[in-house]
Amino acid sequence: NAGVMxxxxxxxxxxxxxxxxxxxxxKGHSHVYWYRQLPEEGLKFMVYLxxxxxxxxxxxxxxxxxxxxxxxxxxxxxxxxxxxxDSAAYFCxxxxxxxxxxxxxxxxxxxTRLLVL
Amino acid sequence: xxKVVQSPLSLVVHEGDTVTLNCSYEVTNFRSxxxxxxxxxxxxxxxxxxxxxxxxKSGRLSSILDKKELFSILNITATQTxxxxxxxxxxxxxxxxxxTFGDGTTLTVKP
Numbered sequence: 001n002a003g004v005m006x007x008x009x010x011x012x013x014x015x016x017x018x019x020x021x022x023x024x025x026x027k028g029h030s031h032v033y034w035y036r037q038l039p040e041e042g043l044k045f046m047v048y049l050x051x052x053x054x055x056x057x058x059x060x061x062x063x064x065x066x067x068x069x070x071x072x073x074x075x076x077x078x079x080x081x082x083x084x085x086d087s088a089a090y091f092c093x094x095x096x097x098x099x100x101x102x103x104x105x106x107x108x109x110x111x112t113r114l115l116v117l
Numbered sequence: 118x119x120k121v122v123q124s125p126l127s128l129v130v131h132e133g134d135t136v137t138l139n140c141s142y143e144v145t146n147f148r149s150x151x152x153x154x155x156x157x158x159x160x161x162x163x164x165x166x167x168x169x170x171x172x173x174k175s176g177r178l179s180s181i182l183d184k185k186e187l188f189s190i191l192n193i194t195a196t197q198t199x200x201x202x203x204x205x206x207x208x209x210x211x212x213x214x215x216x217t218f219g220d221g222t223t224l225t226v227k228p
Contacts, residue, residue, distance in 0.1 A: 004159075033215070042205060042220035043160070056215050091159055105151070106216065108159035 002027065004094050004109035005074075012115045019079040019086070021112045025094030032075040033106060034067060037089040049075060082116045089113050119144040123206050123219035131227050134196050138222045140206030141188040150182055150189050151216065153205040160205055163191070196226045 005024040013019050025032050031050055035043040045059040049069040060067065064082075069075040079086055090113075093106035121142045130136055142150070149167045153160035164173045166182035166189060173180050177196075182189045193200055203223050207216040 035218070043207075043216075043218040045215045045217060048215050059215070105162055105165055107162065108153075110159050 004029075004092060004107050006090075006092050006109035006112050008112060009110060010113050010115070012117060013082045014117050015083055016081050019082050019114055019116075021077040021079075021090050021092075021114070022074040023077070023092030023094075023109055024074040025092075026096075026107055029094035029096045029107070031095045032069050033093045033095075034075075034077050035091045035093065037091060037111075039088070043091065046077070079114075082114075084116050087114055087116045119208075119210070119217045121206055121208050121217050121219040123204075123222050125222060126220065127223040127225070129225045129227065130196055132197055134226075135192065135194045136196060136224060138191040138193075138204050138206075138224070139188060140190070140219055142206075142208045142217075143187060144208050144210055144217055146210045147184070148209045151207045151209065152180055152189070152191050153207065155203040155205055155221065156201075163204075193224075196224075198226050198228055200224060201226045 004026050007022050011019055023032060033048050034046040036046055037043050047060050047067045048056040051069055052071050064080045066078045089111045091111045092109045095106045124139045128136060149165050151165050152163040154163055164180045169182055169184040177194045180191045191204060201224055203221040205221045206219045209216050
């Protein structure tokens with residue numbers, strides 16, 4: 001049973017370009033979370049999604065950032081017109097919905113390290 | 118504003134020592150508290166705590182939650198160099214699904 005997969009593992013972009021980060025949850029998991037970890041800081045919640053639904057995006061910057069989790073395929077975190085301050089590790093986590101209840105335990109992917117030059 | 122505070126920020130000990138890591142929180146709609154260990158990669162799950170006063174134990178690690186005083190501790194006995202990592206505390210909030218993380222405690226265990 002493969003764990004949470006993220007790709008790419010490392011991404012380098014120049015200022016103004018777009019960054020697309022992908023996350024495939026564990027098999028059977030229907031909940032996906034994105035977190036950002038700035039250098040020397042803890043994980044900060046960004047967004048929580050279920051298939052085709054954004055449940056909570058209270059941690060997402062208002063501009064340039066968007067996330068989706070389509071019916072088929074991975075979840076995508078998209079950052080438009082990247083700036084140097086976007087350089088961080090972006091972690092995706094997934095959890096199952098068990099009998100309609102949310103399982104709090106989140107399983108993390110290896111992260112995507114974004115570097116903006 | 119939801120807040121999770123961990124202390125100390127960093128700790129250096131020698132193999133065989135016992136350490137206690139602290140996590141205090143102020144959040145709306147508390148549901149559970151989780152501890153993670155993060156080495157140079159993704160966090161790995163250690164414990165989930167939902168009830169006060171019930172100790173969770175796994176080998177040399179143990180953790181307990183105090184919902185009245187709004188804190189949790191993570192104990193590691195007989196530390197080993199492999200315990201060196203950042204230990205993260207996170208609080209899950211009801212219905213939202215989101216977790217608020219502390220900034221972590223960086224533990225370094227010297228041989």
